[in-house]
Amino acid sequence: MTLHPDVDTAVALACDAADAWAGSDGLRRAALLDRLAEALENDRPALVALADSETHLGAARLNGELDRTCFQLRGFASLARDGGFYGRIDDPAVAGPPPAGRPDLTRVRVPLGPVAMFSASNFPFAFSVLGGDTASALAAGCPVVVKGHPAHIGLSRRVHQLAQGVLRSLELPEGLIGHIDLDTHAAGLELVAHPGIQAVAFTGSLAGGQALGRQAQARSQPIPFYGELGSVNPVVVLPEALEADRGSLAKTLAASITQGSGQFCTSPGLLMMLDSLDARALVGQLAVEIDQIGLHRMLSERIHQGYVQGVAALKRHPEVRTLTSAASTEGAGNGFVGLVSAAAFLADQALRHEVFGAACVCVLATSLDELCAVLAAVGGSLTTTLLGADGGGERDRRVFRIAQKISGRVLFQGMPTGVAVTHAQHHGGPWPASTQPLFTSVGFTASDRFLRPVALQDAPLWLMERCGVPV
């Protein structure tokens, strides 16, 4: 594979910066992360305007996303300051023969090295140049090389320039935060293939993620590929939740499905219920609500075309009844709600695939067994939402067991869109929601992806004094 000189230069600069950054202490890492947050906030009006011009996501959402991005940077700064990333475990020597007798062992975690980070189309701040992947990698002691997303490449360039200014002001090397400004699939593959890269973080399509994941495995030294490749995010509404304020539930669901024109990785794409008059009424109300919500233009023409084709296939499907009335004419057009029986859903694998955008398929089951079969058939998903499961009877436990098996987050209230950045968060789930379901890309354990344990046996004093600060 021939490497584009831009890829080679960016990775070479990251490699040059790697050892010193791996050896930096938590205070230095925290200073960088805090200053990056400050730089974003100081340039807020211009950044939000530029992001809106490229993504059409609107100032309110983009200001909120910038807040979240700064919150993440500062949260990882705080963790770096605490030194918790080193995950140090001490086992003092025990005299006597093995297995109980043992030498002195201390386990610390060390950074993997330069991380290739692929910006997501749908989060121009929070999953881009200075987003959660970058913050968690820098906090872990790894430089990053970001492949900017073509849907907001102008913003990527500006944010990267801001970052470079911060690096200069702290006398840190430019290679700590690299940026690749090439709109080709080849450049992405070359970045993953580069021997200097030691891990990959990716949020995007199943096809794109699979191609990059194969490349990560095909290297002479395979490396971890952390990919978030899509999710249908089922919402199960149990009868108890239908007895409450159905109108309000329909509005909440409609708002979640259409939020950001449905371009969230946790956007609910499947609603499933036991068939009843109440259930059918909810589906009808949901369609009315969605018909009333005008969607903003989608992130790119390619994404819009994908949505239009996905909805067209659902409309054509002989077993799917279209409940929304509006026609999709330009931009994102309108949301879509379709209705299908559980039997028909189970019979056609195509109905389980994500349509990226404001489309929701409602599945009505005739029995609890059928409802469980539908949920199990969904496969790996970032989230499953269970509404009305507060009782804890055998039905609730059974549905929960399946929800837990297929997803990385199970909600009992609210909607899956909106992902809190906390320690307990887990944004990942069985394949294809995540290629590495044991790790998360959101929340403060996201740095675990970039840290490798090393056991130090009978380490001398000079080393233990600095643990876990690498020497």
Added chain:
Amino acid sequence: MTLHPDVDTAVALACDAADAWAGSDGLRRAALLDRLAEALENDRPALVALADSETHLGAARLNGELDRTCFQLRGFASLARDGGFYGRIDDPAVAGPPPAGRPDLTRVRVPLGPVAMFSASNFPFAFSVLGGDTASALAAGCPVVVKGHPAHIGLSRRVHQLAQGVLRSLELPEGLIGHIDLDTHAAGLELVAHPGIQAVAFTGSLAGGQALGRQAQARSQPIPFYGELGSVNPVVVLPEALEADRGSLAKTLAASITQGSGQFCTSPGLLMMLDSLDARALVGQLAVEIDQIGLHRMLSERIHQGYVQGVAALKRHPEVRTLTSAASTEGAGNGFVGLVSAAAFLADQALRHEVFGAACVCVLATSLDELCAVLAAVGGSLTTTLLGADGGGERDRRVFRIAQKISGRVLFQGMPTGVAVTHAQHHGGPWPASTQPLFTSVGFTASDRFLRPVALQDAPLWLMERCGVPV
């Protein structure tokens, strides 16, 4: 791929047992693990005799290995009792708008499901039917399906029968510990391909591991493949360590290299030093010591042939001077010590490959730069041993940084053979030492391989009362 009926049956039984075992509490898991250790100890004389007849490893080593295996089972029992595996993190709700405002989130870890476990040739107890992989998987809540190793299949059968007796006495399903008794590569591939299997643990050859790893990735749902694929375990002897008792160091090195006829994953295969009269004297003494140690028969004829061919290639190599004098005639024959310059070592990639058995290549470097280049060239290794690095000067720090980069454990005293089973242990390292260098196959964090986080958002009381015991 057509499945052998034995593979299909074993995995189907494991799947049947999975939900109830995932829902079992720590006390139940601990009871099983403790009883398995007891069963091994009660049958000790017969087990050790059978193991010795198949592996030739000798009663002393096999009794010690059985002790370690029971120690592991009881250690994981103790962890299961404590409930620490659930790794619960609680983030209570915070009022207000995001990003600071958030719902209530609790993160727990849930078992992945049935684990395929491939027994290693060289540890008939500790990496086999009831070895560390099985103990860590059962403790995590996962059934296992063990592929018995043909080098000790009689022992595998007997241990599996013991395990079945324990399962019956505890009224646990037979599928919790399955055993596949088929001596074909196809059976291994079929086991990994089976949709019921959710993770794979493997210790063995690079070629075998790569084939199984590719199969794990080629599934419609890829699964984690935890493979330990070989390691050369460099030992760096710095001048300070040569000034001490050189004769004793030569004896210790020789004992480690020849232990178990060199059939340890942490057997030292490379010795590297700055060239000096002392260094040359140590190499000479090492060869004399190794010539005096008779090796026992190797584990299998295939392994022995591999060793003979590896040594023959070293003897033929124009740049390698053979220092040991004995000829390899039958069985393992004798150990091998060769000497090569750093320049020649760096010029030929073939010299970096592991020769499984009691072979050690000594590399003499003319400068610290060259020594560092040799160490860096080794690539991923389970261990690196640094003797004489107690001062902590710039030289020690520089060599340590490289050691840390290429290995999962860095020793400052003693020899890498013998792996203590503790919390701080890390038995894994950059590829190919491990296919998943963020995880360990020895020590009490080995269960991390089989547990997946799930975030519970606004979980109801009935669920929180049972956390982290799955419902």
